[in-house]
Amino acid sequence: MTEKTAPWRPGGISLSFGCVLPILSVLLAIIVIWYLAAVWMNATWVRDQAARADAVLTAGDLIRQTLTLDRPVLPAPHQVAAGLWDGVAGQAVTSRRSLVWHGWVTLSATLAGFAIGTAAGILLAVGIVHNRAMDQSVMPWAVASQTVPILAIAPMVIVVMASAGITGLLPKAVIAAWLSFFPVLVGMVKGLRTPDALQLDQMRSWSASPAQVFWRLRLPSSLPYLFASLKVAIAAALVGTIVGELPAGATAGLGARLLSGSYYGQTVQIWAALFAAAILAACLVMLIGWIERLTLTRMGLAR
């Protein structure tokens, strides 16, 4: 007897008062701690400056100055927000100072890498499920690939591909794919194996071919697992792309923005790029979550 599936209810983020209050308090606490930390970490520099100028520093001066430095050790939240706003809305999107432009460079490589990684993960999973030799040989290699630090691999990929004349989007996409194929592989192997003995017996009783079993039973059954993996994979692809932008003096992308910020001590720029990356990741994961809900609800698989 299959269980009765309850009709899907839009869960996710329901903004009732009882839910918003804890979130807001945590957010508030973080901001307060951040401001305190900014004052504390930037105080040394401000005191030094005051001592050199023989100026007397009141507590109010200290706090005001620590929160408005050009190159603070830790920028205050409002400085990061201003930096982020300026990067997104204050520049022409074609400008090298625009976070939209850098974000697009990163996003395009992320999406390309995600597509390659997802395709590779699905193909390997199909192979593993249908072929005994692959079942026993592929997984250890896949696991091994993920235990190598991506920071060590990334420069090699960039350099090797550059020496072959390939630069720009593709090397970064390869690194993104390296990170994102793995969750898809694991999820799809599990998903393609969810059909139980009864469902497979049914297919046999109809003399279905392996291809028919795959397209009509295994693939649809695996979709909930696929979507769960895709959310992990897209975030991993973004991390891979940013790591791919760090070496070899890349000049474009959020990773390059992080790097140049750290070269020139532009801490506000670093933090703004960091937040831009986090917001981008959140949007991508939410987009996949939305497609997931749409698809699974249509298929009657949403729980």
Next chain:
Amino acid sequence: MTAIQARDVSLTFPTADGPVHALKDVSLTIERGDFVSFIGPSGCGKTTLLRAIAALETPTGGTLTVNGMTPDAARKARAYGYVFQAPGLYPWRTIAGNISLPLEIMGFSRAERAQRITRVLDLVDLTGFGGKFPWQLSGGMQQRASIARALAFDADILLMDEPFGALDEIVRDRLNEALLDLWKKTGKTIGFVTHSIPEAVYLSTRIVVMSPRPGRITRVIDSPLPRDRPLDIRDTPEFIALAQQVREGLREGHSYD
């Protein structure tokens, strides 16, 4: 005309604790149009026998023919429809879509599929439910849909493995009645595995009583009941006597353990 013939069929599963004799020297002939029930305690091999007929298991000894062919050939010739213990409907397909599934696999045209779906939905009294999804139907209706699916490609043998085992008694009574009706209308040969003595006696023209360790047939009882059976036939002396015989057969099989 013989539909299914088993001669000295044995089936042994190798396990870690040594071989298990699921079936030993089972011989049985099922004529076309018969309604044959297999009854016995769990482990008596009744499901294994049904699965062997359906070529879902391969006997390790003896010969088994279905419509004069090997079970494998018979399956490819669509000789049988199989109804499992659970409906096993795909949640992402509507009822009509689920019935369409074996038809798609077997390569029926779209028009042919639509026409067959309408016919079998009517046969199991689910007309109008084709567009519903499985979760919108009760357990009994889901199992009826799965019977419709097994009927859709016109196999002349219907194999049913405890199809109503998970349903409550009231629904079960209704489905038994509906099944007899369907059997009369279609004239199919039905192999029916069950735990329930009244169910076996009510439905069958022949009752095969089996016993475990090793799985074998202890008795084959031909039913004297007429083919027309209202539900209240179960209160007649003939019915009660028949149930008594089945009970004795079951006890025989247990006598030495």
